[in-house]
Amino acid sequence: xxxxxxxxxFKDGRLKVVLNEDVHTDDFDQITSLLKKLSGITYLGxxxxxxxxxxxxxxxxxxxLKKLSMARKFDISLLNIxxxxxxxxxxxxxxxxxxxxxxxxxxxxxxxxxxxxxxxxAQNVCDCMAANYDDAIREKLEEVIRSDDPIKTEYAILTMGxxxxxxxxxxxxxxxxxxxxxxxxxxxxxxxxxxDTDSKEKxxxxxxxxxxxxAEAAAASIALLSDNDDSDKLAKYxxxxxxxxxxxxxxxxxxxxxxxxxxxxxxxxxxxxxxxVRVSLTKAISSFNKExxxxxxxxxxxxxxxxxxxxxxxxxxxxxxxxxxxxIVNKVTDKDSWVGFxxxxxxxxxxxxxxxSQLKNVYEQVEENVKLSIVEVLGKSSADNSSFLMERIKxxxxxxxxxxxxxxxxxxxxxxxxxxxxxxxxxESWLVRYxxxxxxxxxxxxxxxxxxRLRIASEDNRYVREKLVSAVGD
Amino acid sequence: xxxxxxxGKKVVCLExxxxxQTGSQVKAQVLDLFKTCNLAIISFKGVVYMxxxxxxxxxxxxxxxxxxxxxxxxxxxxNDIREMFSFTGLDKVFKICDTEAKALG
Numbered sequence: 207x208x209x210x211x212x213x214x215x216f217k218d219g220r221l222k223v224v225l226n227e228d229v230h231t232d233d234f235d236q237i238t239s240l241l242k243k244l245s246g247i248t249y250l251g252x253x254x255x256x257x258x259x260x261x262x263x264x265x266x267x268x269x270x271l272k273k274l275s276m277a278r279k280f281d282i283s284l285l286n287i288x289x290x291x292x293x294x295x296x297x298x299x300x301x302x303x304x305x306x307x308x309x310x311x312x313x314x315x316x317x318x319x320x321x322x323x324x325x326x327x328a329q330n331v332c333d334c335m336a337a338n339y340d341d342a343i344r345e346k347l348e349e350v351i352r353s354d355d356p357i358k359t360e361y362a363i364l365t366m367g368x369x370x371x372x373x374x375x376x377x378x379x380x381x382x383x384x385x386x387x388x389x390x391x392x393x394x395x396x397x398x399x400x401x402d403t404d405s406k407e408k409x410x411x412x413x414x415x416x417x418x419x420x421a422e423a424a425a426a427s428i429a430l431l432s433d434n435d436d437s438d439k440l441a442k443y444x445x446x447x448x449x450x451x452x453x454x455x456x457x458x459x460x461x462x463x464x465x466x467x468x469x470x471x472x473x474x475x476x477x478x479x480x481x482x483v484r485v486s487l488t489k490a491i492s493s494f495n496k497e498x499x500x501x502x503x504x505x506x507x508x509x510x511x512x513x514x515x516x517x518x519x520x521x522x523x524x525x526x527x528x529x530x531x532x533x534i535v536n537k538v539t540d541k542d543s544w545v546g547f548x549x550x551x552x553x554x555x556x557x558x559x560x561x562x563s564q565l566k567n568v569y570e571q572v573e574e575n576v577k578l579s580i581v582e583v584l585g586k587s588s589a590d591n592s593s594f595l596m597e598r599i600k601x602x603x604x605x606x607x608x609x610x611x612x613x614x615x616x617x618x619x620x621x622x623x624x625x626x627x628x629x630x631x632x633x634e635s636w637l638v639r640y641x642x643x644x645x646x647x648x649x650x651x652x653x654x655x656x657x658x659r660l661r662i663a664s665e666d667n668r669y670v671r672e673k674l675v676s677a678v679g680d
Numbered sequence: 681x682x683x684x685x686x687x688g689k690k691v692v693c694l695e696x697x698x699x700x701q702t703g704s705q706v707k708a709q710v711l712d713l714f715k716t717c718n719l720a721i722i723s724f725k726g727v728v729y730m731x732x733x734x735x736x737x738x739x740x741x742x743x744x745x746x747x748x749x750x751x752x753x754x755x756x757x758x759n760d761i762r763e764m765f766s767f768t769g770l771d772k773v774f775k776i777c778d779t780e781a782k783a784l785g
Contacts, residue, residue: 329772368773370743395769399739426768429732430739457767463699463731493760495697495729524728524760 212236215312219248222285224312227256234267238274247280253312255286265298272303285309310334315346322350322361332365339369351377356386363389367396375402382408391420398427406431413443418450425454429461437466444474452478453486460490468494472502484509485517492521499525504533507549512542519548527552535564538580543573550579557587566594578609585613592619599625604635611641623649627657636667643670647677654678681706683713686784690717695726703737710741714750721783725756730764742774751775755783 212233213224221244223237241247250271254260268284275282283305287295295301308330310318318335321327335343347362363381366374374396381393382405394412397405409431412424428436440462443455456474459467468491475487491502503525506518519537527534537549553561565580572580581598584591595617598610611629614622623645630642643661646654658678665671681702682693690713694706710720722738738754745752755777757765765771777783 332772364772370746370773372743398768399770399773401736401739422767423769430736430768432732461732461735461764461767463729489760493729524758 213312214240216240216244216247219246220251221247221249222251222253222309222312224253224255225257227258229254229257229260229264231263231267234271237271241274241278247278249281249283250275251283251285251307251309253285253309254288254291255312257291258288259290260294262298265294265300268304269300281305283307283309285312311338315343319346319350319358319362322358323355328357328361332361332368335365336368339365339371343369344371344374348374348377351381356384356389359384359386360388360392363392363396367392367399370400372400375400378402379405379408387415387417387420391417391423394420394423394427398423398430401431403431403433406436410439413440413454414446414448414451418454421451422454422457425458426461429458432458432462434464434466437462437464437470440467441470441474444470444478449480449483452480452483456483456486456490460493463494468496475502481511481513484511485513488514488517488521492518492524500528500530504530507537507540507545512544515540515542515545516548519545519552522552523548527556531556531561535561538565538576539568539571543576546572546576547579550576550583554583554586557583557589559587559589562587562589562591566591574603574606577603578605581606581609581613585609585616587617590617592617592621595619596621596625599629604633604637607633607635608637608641611638611645615645623651627651630658631661631664636670639665639667640670640673643673643677647673681709683709686780689719689721689784691721691723691780691784693723693726696728698727698730698734698738700731700733700737703734707737707741707744710752711744714745714748718749719751719753720745721753721755721780723756723780723783724754724758724761725780727758727761730761735764735768735770739770739773753777753783755780 210226212226215222221240223240225233241250272282285307286309287306295304310331311334318331321331344366347366350358350362353359363378378393378396379402381389384390384393390412394409397409406428409424409427412420413428415421415424428440437459440455440458444452446452456471459471471487471490475484475491478484478487488506491499500522503518503521507515509515509518522534531553534549534552538546540546540549550565553565562584565583569577569580581595584595592614595610595614598606601607601610611625614625626642626645630639630646633639633642643658646658655678658674662671662674665674681695684691684693692706692710698706710722713720742752753775756779757776762771765774765776
């Protein structure tokens with residue numbers, strides 16, 4: 207058999223070798239010879255994108271290279287392996303033995319553009335080309351766009367956009383008229399990224415497109431290209447008959463985020479009947495830095511829709527409760543436990559002694575998720591809640607015990623480490639033991655290494671054992 | 681906005697609201713940083729509000745960084761801020777890491 211020379215590159219200590227389709231054991235002699243010849247190797251990448259399948263004798267060669275890499279202290283990766291080879295490695299228990307990566311730098315431009323057709327690789331190819339963008343790549347992408355393949359054209363446009371190729375604006379504008387919707391969508395997005403305000407009016411035509419993704423892309427780009435007049439124009443779409451169009455308009459107005467946008471969103475909330483749109487409006491309203499927002503969100507905590515109440519509670523967490531603490535405390539016992547959960551969370555930054563006392567008083571009335579939230583908030587409180595939290599260490603619910611331990615730790619309680627030292631080998635829940643080990647490893651009390659090392663042998667949970675080993679070594 | 685040095689890498693910590701004015705200040709300061717370094721990590725941990733004008737300034741910062749062959753990594757975004765990037769497709773344009781530790785590598 208005539209062996210062909212393997213394609214390889216060597217730069218900054220990194221050697222990459224491309225195996226041929228009919229990979230043979232002699233190929234590895236070439237790699238070994240390269241490793242001997244080249245000095246200062248820190249990395250060896252073995253590209254296998256040409257290989258459809260490998261035999262067991264090739265596995266033996268790969269293992270030999272791995273051993274060599276350990277002896278000579280360089281990293282080794284298998285690059286661009288297909289599913290067949292991945293399975294062979296899995297069956298031989300070698301999957302974790304090697305670092306496996308995608309690396310598109312070994313492909314030429316034509317091969318890369320062909321990979322736009324692979325739904326798994328397309329995004330990564332796009333990243334790779336944008337990161338290495340130059341005139342040759344630009345020329346090839348323009349050629350792809352001139353072809354009739356809509357998928358390749360879509361990714362070529364996105365790549366130019368990612369590479370911030372402002373010179374491509376005329377191309378992107380032209381593709382707004384492409385018959386393929388995925389190409390039009392890509393052009394809409396990229397025109398927003400490059401700030402082409404001249405295209406904005408045309409992009410408005412896509413805001414009520416029958417394709418939801420196109421409509422959303424149009425809304426996003428209009429928001430990016432917006433000026434003082436766009437809130438009023440976008441607001442007209444809040445009355446569209448299609449829920450998806452109204453949601454896109456809500457998102458765009460939220461991003462524009464000016465006074466007009468706020469007024470339109472607030473008014474829409476009064477008339478809107480659709481639950482998904484009302485949830486979207488609630489989230490959008492919470493994105494405005496206005497005092498009025500808290501009042502609106504607190505009122506929405508009484509909305510008939512659970513989803514709206516949850517969105518409102520989550521919004522309050524985002525903007526902070528400020529002057530509405532007592533109203534939020536009252537919501538901790540809401541009939542929807544998720545409202546209670548978020549209401550309690552919203553109090554984290556303002557958990558004074560008085561608030562902490564109210565939370566402790568309602569603790570037994572609320573569901574488990576709200577209890578968890580209360581315990582977490584008490585750990586962030588300025589008041590001393592250590593005796594309450596220590597009681598929670600006896601709770602039957604392992605999540606609450608773990609959270610109580612965490613809260614004691616967060617509150618800086620002197621007792622926290624003593625409790626962790628009791629629980630790390632006695633609590634029946636691995637979650638609690640894991641947290642206890644984490645606290646001990648961080649606090650490093652006298653003799654902790656010996657204690658933790660002794661525990662390794664009897665610990666039956668692999669996560670806790672790994673935590674122990676990472677803290678004190680095997 | 682605070683700038684800290686972590687293991688020789690510059691981390692720019694944004695705070696409060698990112699709008700046209702604050703976004704423009706961020707852009708100017710990061711471009712100034714690039715006179716002495718090749719990588720800046722921008723932490724959004726303290727950002728509560730951001731609008732399209734602020735986002736445009738961050739895009740413009742990326743444009744200038746790319747032109748001068750400097751690297752920009754964004755990190756520590758809340759779900760709401762991250763949603764803005766994904767809504768506009770900009771999550772595919774910027775390099776975004778979940779945490780500052782991941783951004784530092």
